[in-house]
Amino acid sequence: xxxxxxxxxxxxxxxxxxxxxxxxxxxxxxxxxxxxxxxxxxxxxxxxxxxxxxxxxxxxxxxxxxxxxxxxxxxxxxxxxxxxxxxxxxxxxxxxxxxxxxxxxxxxxxxxxxxxxxxxxxxxxxxxxxxxxxxxxxxxxxxxxxxxxxxxxxxxxxxxxxxxxxxxxxxxxxxxxxxxxxxxxxxxxxxxxxxxxxxxxxxxxxxxxxxxxxxxxxxxxxxxxxxxxxxxxxxxxxxxxxxxxxxxxxxxxxxxxxxxxxxxxxxxxxxxxxxxxxxxxxxxxxxxxxxxxxxxxxxxxxxxxxxxxxxxxxxxxxxxxxxxxxxxxxxxxxxxxxxxxxxxxxxxxxxxxxxxxxxxxxxxxxxxxxxxxxxxxxxxxxxxxxxxxxxxxxxxxxxxxxxxxxxxxxxxxxxxxxxxxxxxxxxxxxxxxxxxxxxxxxxxxxxxxxxxxxxxxxxxxxxxxxxxxxxxxxxx
Amino acid sequence: xxxxxxxxxxxxxxxxxxxxxxxxxxxxxxxxxxxxxxxxxxxxxxxxxxxxxxxxxxxxxxxxxxxxxxxxxxxxxxxxxxxxxxxxxxxxxxxxxxxxxxxxxxxxxxxxxxxxxxxxxxxxxxxxxxxxxxxxxxxxxxxxxxxxxxxxxxxxxxxxxxxxxxxxxxxxxxxxxxxxxxxxxxxxxxxxxxxxxxxxxxxxxxxxxxxxxxxxxxxxxxxxxxxxxxxxxxxxxxxxxxxxxxxxxxxxxxxxxxxxxxxxxxxxxxxxxxxxxxxxxxxxxxxxxxxxxxxxxxxxxxxxxxxxxxxxxxxxxxxxxxxxxxxxxxxxxxxxxxxxxxxxxxxxxxxxxxxxxxxxxxxxxxxxxxxxxxxxxxxxxxxxxxxxxxxxxxxxxxxxxxxxxxxxxxxxxxxxxxxxxxxxxxxxxxxxxxxxxxxxxxxxxxxxxxxxxxxxxxxxxxxxxxxxxxxxxxxx
Numbered sequence: 001x002x003x004x005x006x007x008x009x010x011x012x013x014x015x016x017x018x019x020x021x022x023x024x025x026x027x028x029x030x031x032x033x034x035x036x037x038x039x040x041x042x043x044x045x046x047x048x049x050x051x052x053x054x055x056x057x058x059x060x061x062x063x064x065x066x067x068x069x070x071x072x073x074x075x076x077x078x079x080x081x082x083x084x085x086x087x088x089x090x091x092x093x094x095x096x097x098x099x100x101x102x103x104x105x106x107x108x109x110x111x112x113x114x115x116x117x118x119x120x121x122x123x124x125x126x127x128x129x130x131x132x133x134x135x136x137x138x139x140x141x142x143x144x145x146x147x148x149x150x151x152x153x154x155x156x157x158x159x160x161x162x163x164x165x166x167x168x169x170x171x172x173x174x175x176x177x178x179x180x181x182x183x184x185x186x187x188x189x190x191x192x193x194x195x196x197x198x199x200x201x202x203x204x205x206x207x208x209x210x211x212x213x214x215x216x217x218x219x220x221x222x223x224x225x226x227x228x229x230x231x232x233x234x235x236x237x238x239x240x241x242x243x244x245x246x247x248x249x250x251x252x253x254x255x256x257x258x259x260x261x262x263x264x265x266x267x268x269x270x271x272x273x274x275x276x277x278x279x280x281x282x283x284x285x286x287x288x289x290x291x292x293x294x295x296x297x298x299x300x301x302x303x304x305x306x307x308x309x310x311x312x313x314x315x316x317x318x319x320x321x322x323x324x325x326x327x328x329x330x331x332x333x334x335x336x337x338x339x340x341x342x343x344x345x346x347x348x349x350x351x352x353x354x355x356x357x358x359x360x361x362x363x364x365x366x367x368x369x370x371x372x373x374x375x376x377x378x379x380x381x382x383x384x385x386x387x388x389x390x391x392x393x394x395x396x397x398x399x400x401x402x403x404x405x406x407x408x409x410x411x412x413x414x415x416x417x418x419x420x421x422x423x424x425x426x427x428x429x430x431x432x433x434x435x436x437x438x439x440x441x442x443x444x445x446x447x448x449x450x451x452x453x454x455x456x457x458x459x460x461x462x463x464x465x466x467x468x469x470x471x472x473x474x475x476x
Numbered sequence: 477x478x479x480x481x482x483x484x485x486x487x488x489x490x491x492x493x494x495x496x497x498x499x500x501x502x503x504x505x506x507x508x509x510x511x512x513x514x515x516x517x518x519x520x521x522x523x524x525x526x527x528x529x530x531x532x533x534x535x536x537x538x539x540x541x542x543x544x545x546x547x548x549x550x551x552x553x554x555x556x557x558x559x560x561x562x563x564x565x566x567x568x569x570x571x572x573x574x575x576x577x578x579x580x581x582x583x584x585x586x587x588x589x590x591x592x593x594x595x596x597x598x599x600x601x602x603x604x605x606x607x608x609x610x611x612x613x614x615x616x617x618x619x620x621x622x623x624x625x626x627x628x629x630x631x632x633x634x635x636x637x638x639x640x641x642x643x644x645x646x647x648x649x650x651x652x653x654x655x656x657x658x659x660x661x662x663x664x665x666x667x668x669x670x671x672x673x674x675x676x677x678x679x680x681x682x683x684x685x686x687x688x689x690x691x692x693x694x695x696x697x698x699x700x701x702x703x704x705x706x707x708x709x710x711x712x713x714x715x716x717x718x719x720x721x722x723x724x725x726x727x728x729x730x731x732x733x734x735x736x737x738x739x740x741x742x743x744x745x746x747x748x749x750x751x752x753x754x755x756x757x758x759x760x761x762x763x764x765x766x767x768x769x770x771x772x773x774x775x776x777x778x779x780x781x782x783x784x785x786x787x788x789x790x791x792x793x794x795x796x797x798x799x800x801x802x803x804x805x806x807x808x809x810x811x812x813x814x815x816x817x818x819x820x821x822x823x824x825x826x827x828x829x830x831x832x833x834x835x836x837x838x839x840x841x842x843x844x845x846x847x848x849x850x851x852x853x854x855x856x857x858x859x860x861x862x863x864x865x866x867x868x869x870x871x872x873x874x875x876x877x878x879x880x881x882x883x884x885x886x887x888x889x890x891x892x893x894x895x896x897x898x899x900x901x902x903x904x905x906x907x908x909x910x911x912x913x914x915x916x917x918x919x920x921x922x923x924x925x926x927x928x929x930x931x932x933x934x935x936x937x938x939x940x941x942x943x944x945x946x947x948x949x950x951x952x
Contacts, residue, residue, distance in 0.1 A: 027595055028588070029549065030579065033542035035592055038607075041538050062517050066509035066629055067612060073505065086571035091581070094616040095562040103506065105567070105581075112504070116511055119503055125802075131514075136543060136612065140570040153542055326601075 005273045010217035014268065021276045021338050023267060024147040032145030032152030036260065039276070039339055040148075043263045044155060046282035048134055050186050051157050051258070054179040060130040060159060065112050067135070068103040073111040077236050080110065080204035087139040105138040110204070110255065113160050114237035121251065123242045124164055128172065132159040137259070148264035149221065149476050156259035162239060162251040169228060169252035173209065176226045176256040177449070180211055183258070184223070188279045188390035189213055189265050190398040191223065192421075194446035194471065199430050206230040209449050212475075214398050215268045218419030220445065220475040223265050226256040269394045270363075276340025277362050279390055280383040287312060287379055288336045289321040292329050292348030305347050308357070308375065315376045337362060342386050343379060363389050402471075408436075408460045411472055415440040419474060425467035427459035436461055442472040481749045486693035490744065491623075497752045497814050499743060500623040508621030508628030512736065515752070515815055516624075519739045520631060522758035524610055526662050527633050527734070530655040536606040536635060541588050543611070544579040549587040553712050556586065556680035563615040581614040586680070586731065589636050590713035597727060599718045600640055604648065608635040613735070624740035625697065625952050632735035638715060638727040645704060645728035649685065652702045652732040653925070656687055659734070660699070664755045664866035665689055665741050666874040667699060668897075670922035670947065675906050682706040685925050688951075690874050691744045694895030696921065696951040699741050702732040745870045746839075752816025753838050755866055756859040763788060763855055764812045765797040768805050768824030781823050784833070784851065791852045813838060818862050819855060839865050878947075884912075884936045887948055891916045895950060901943035903935035912937055918948040
């Protein structure tokens, strides 16, 4: 049974595809704490491995910090902590014994990491310090949860860096943007980079940069953030160093993170009514081989498929041959399509005779014969080609849903019809932002950080001059 | 400043090496919940990657299950749960709101995983099911904690499998033993495989197999376990399938796990008074290049080191060139030795003239010239050779500390002097086991599962006949 079309009923499509494509199972005892199934987990493993590649080349190191954060730590950075308070899960009891000081499960790790950094950093020779951790995060959102989009437990990468001065911290912000661009590009995710307005800045940060993608339902999904923390945490956690000039100074800090939310973007941007379509680099199975057997030729076909499997494997391609009996080829096709395997190769008796095989692309559905001698090179070519097509499609989704909103009416019209992203002018006042959100559900995503844009008119709400060019959209 | 010799004061050596070799930092706010530092984390990453290699080739899949386990789940398997009760961390509060049903943080994941398995398994075609999860585990041991050896939060791999019958489950037990052997061999860890006596079997299991290594202080460290769960959990969690014969049956189950404890074994078995010695496969830096520069020749030496770095990198060797200024070569040597980098290559002006470089092995301290043209092949040769030496040494530690104990006096003597492992006869009674432990601290590790051994005398304690050949030792 095919799925919904994600563009016509995204919400229904999304709930269905998660289980059927082996991504997430929500039938757990605690709402919002779901099982990340093998096909979803492998995407996360791919993201981690891509991040590690960039981290390694830019001098980041991985470590693991405790999940437990004493209440007192969170209170120390009161402003930072405030937003997390209602969502914090507290351990108050061990066995049958009540704890004297209750322990928070990390909603984020600034406090525990910076407590350690203060002990590690003594001199300018210890800087920059760049540490990443992959871990589970607990945010007991009491509102509606949605798998991968809003979970109470999820996985993420959080990198936290320390620097000798503001200029070096700024360079790090740029480096994080490059790293995230590398990851999003590899995943064929279209996105825009914003500097969030002050009212939407991470508590304790000088400013926040965020990466927004657009799901097919026209709603924005934030898929990563980078914060310039300045010295606000180093003041509180006393992270000091002896500089070259002999003076003791506070470090400048940045942090950036990306979570399993990114899996949702991969699924939603590339999927269709047959299931997932995985970017080849992130598919643990890149090619599935399906033998098309008839009584007389079974053995010869099986042998050829085994030969082909070995040939592809030796060429470093991740391949699986589906020899299961009691399943028809058609049933197998549907299953592998649902799971998102980018390329299928069918081998039947006719193909043996013609010394060729049949390729079927998951992204376009195209079928074509490929000569036996050209299979490996064609697979390698298609790995790149499929990635290109996915990225183009994702970019198109984004481009088609950006509208210039010259007036507040334009924005209201956009929000009432298609939903999407409105580009227009804003005076910068919280009052206008609040009114716009109340009246249209659209939030201000901020000014573009990846390209230069200049305002070209008065605020769409209050019509005052002195504006900035920003983007309006409803978000997850 | 060198460390202690691990053989003369293991305890002191161990506490010191953890921080100085960048493995663990215990200066955290919650006792037993430590920071796994980059040099320790990379070993764990290596272990995960090795496990994944074997898991992939044997049809295991990775997934991630929630950390939260409702109280009711744990109560369902009362026998299983009992041992964990005093160590369970309970979340009782979210924000300022008390929870109606408190949530345990997983001390192990049988209950939550099997709740899902019951929903996933319908027919024999769904079996075998082999799922692994890498996750953090919470056991709030109220006694003494010791980094990596006894932590309140640690990382592990837990694989849980379901099978159509007891025979297939038995095969799985064997497969898990092969997988773990592959991992331990790669880590150059010496160990023995035991079937634990009934009184030391995992609660809910038919029998437990465990992998024991011996630390240089003569105490046993359990570094992994495999349990044959039979049908006890499938009964409780109702994991049924429709078999080929049309009957509905309960699955047979196994599970096996290995944790960050293994890092402790790697460190303790291979380390010395200069720090760690990493098996080359698990070193994120396998070769460090140190330029030995003098004013006149600095540039030429630096150029040669850069060239060498590229050459080694292109050959797939993980290499780092240490160009730091303001550090003497000697200081650098000590640092890289402490971190356990298996091979150092020094390049000075003389070497340039001789078209050679100086190799220094971390495992033996040997120094020798290698011709420029032979550097890559020599590094590849030494990667294998160093692994071999580490494994031999570890095997020697184990062999030297196994003693035949013919009588109870032999055991007492052994425990009083060197500590180690006593091999002798036991009647199988819990009473004798308890007395032996009370009087000597030695526990019964069980019968060998990896080799066949037959008893050759009466029980060393009660002197009754009808014995089994077992091993006695004090454990962590």
